[in-house]
Amino acid sequence: MISDGTIKGKLNGMKSWLPEKILEAHFALRPDMAARYTDHQKTNFKNDVTWILSFLGEAVWAGQPALFEEFSSWLRTFLSSVKVPMKDVAESYNLIGDQMRAVLDADEAELVIAALARGRKKLLETEGTLSIPACETMLDPMAARYLESLLIGDRNTALELVLNAVKQGMKVRDVYLNVFQPVQYEIGRLWQNNRISVAQEHFCTAATQLVMSQLYPYLFTGEKKNKKMITTCVPGELHEMGARMVTDFFEMSGWDTYYLGANMPIAGVIRFIGEIKPKIIAISATMTFHLTAVEEMIRAIRSSPSTPTDMKILVGGYPFRVAPELWRQIGADGFASGAQDAVDIAEKLIAA
Numbered sequence: 001m002i003s004d005g006t007i008k009g010k011l012n013g014m015k016s017w018l019p020e021k022i023l024e025a026h027f028a029l030r031p032d033m034a035a036r037y038t039d040h041q042k043t044n045f046k047n048d049v050t051w052i053l054s055f056l057g058e059a060v061w062a063g064q065p066a067l068f069e070e071f072s073s074w075l076r077t078f079l080s081s082v083k084v085p086m087k088d089v090a091e092s093y094n095l096i097g098d099q100m101r102a103v104l105d106a107d108e109a110e111l112v113i114a115a116l117a118r119g120r121k122k123l124l125e126t127e128g129t130l131s132i133p134a135c136e137t138m139l140d141p142m143a144a145r146y147l148e149s150l151l152i153g154d155r156n157t158a159l160e161l162v163l164n165a166v167k168q169g170m171k172v173r174d175v176y177l178n179v180f181q182p183v184q185y186e187i188g189r190l191w192q193n194n195r196i197s198v199a200q201e202h203f204c205t206a207a208t209q210l211v212m213s214q215l216y217p218y219l220f221t222g223e224k225k226n227k228k229m230i231t232t233c234v235p236g237e238l239h240e241m242g243a244r245m246v247t248d249f250f251e252m253s254g255w256d257t258y259y260l261g262a263n264m265p266i267a268g269v270i271r272f273i274g275e276i277k278p279k280i281i282a283i284s285a286t287m288t289f290h291l292t293a294v295e296e297m298i299r300a301i302r303s304s305p306s307t308p309t310d311m312k313i314l315v316g317g318y319p320f321r322v323a324p325e326l327w328r329q330i331g332a333d334g335f336a337s338g339a340q341d342a343v344d345i346a347e348k349l350i351a352a
């Protein structure tokens, strides 16, 4: 069950003072650390504690400690790549737990500390992350060549590779699923492991969006089904390629699609639903700390008088893949882990 958000609210409120307090507590325990930390390291440390509070709050709110476990696995990889010792991070988890005991009601503290303990275990035990595939060595040869071109900044070769493959008969669906998606995941993994820069990540993503747009003439060829759908990201969510891919799979299956992209205000979505009257609204979220926004968007859509009574709400993205029952708790009608499944599930939902 989704709780009323009180604990999450309290955890968010702690962001203004807890990071500093945890840093001081570390320094008190470890004077050597206090002596060697630069201002930059102190800032990073406090940002990390803020992040821990965000993911912890969201996981406890959703009643899904798995989300915090997954975050902790991710954090392990991310911080190990910049040589932060895991025992220091585990110590932070302990110190945060102590503060929770001091500040929260006993039953709230118990929930938070249980989630922290599960996360701490992952922090110390796991290699890499659970749900983000490590596909560097698993990429198919074309995806590997595509990635290689992007990493050396050669957008033209990447584009040619894809256009030639499609002209020679490769299905656009396969390009999306076997090239774009795994390459994007791999780019994320390389960034997380401190092996490529933020700039390279942005360049690769922008280049792939360009290549995708060149494939548009191949998308709009199927027979139309006279069914409309809208895809949107929630406010604050900047990851838009998953949503775009989902939309394109609907388009290729004959739906009339309306892709709204990243960071969409809830009021704008409601108004657009009233104008378009779609059969499906597909909501995408990648960052766990946007789950509250998903729940708010769903609640607002359902309570709007202009929402068609037979419209179904589909959700998807990273946190929903980590916690497969989350979609129910958050109030959606369905969830799909990928673009092809999304179309199949939508067809079933509207037929039911």
Ligand code: B12
Binding pocket: 070, 071, 074, 132, 180, 181, 184, 185, 186, 187, 188, 189, 191, 192, 201, 202, 205, 236, 237, 238, 239, 240, 241, 242, 243, 245, 246, 281, 282, 283, 284, 285, 286, 287, 288, 314, 315, 316, 317, 318, 321, 335, 336, 337, 338, 339, 340, 342
């Ligand atoms: C590109 C990218 C960005 C770009 C996005 C640009 C853009 N125009 O989209 C930018 C630079 C903005 C960005 C920012 C950030 N990012 Co980023 N990003 C990525 C990256 C590398 C690729 C995302 C992508 O394109 N995936 C490809 C698509 C096709 O896959 P997908 O989203 O999973 O979608 C599929 C399914 O999930 C599903 N699906 C998705 N949505 C929906 C919706 C419905 C309804 C359905 C049914 C299905 C469905 O179907 C899709 C198709 O099969 C990922 C790596 C990754 N593993 O995803 C990191 C990643 C998601 N980012 C990450 C992080 C940390 C961030 C930042 C916090 C970084 C920072 N410090 O600023 C910010 C947060 C921004 C924000 N507020 O949203 C982490 C998240 C880790 C975590 N534990 O949560 C990742 C995993 C990188 C990593 N390995 O560490 N990022």
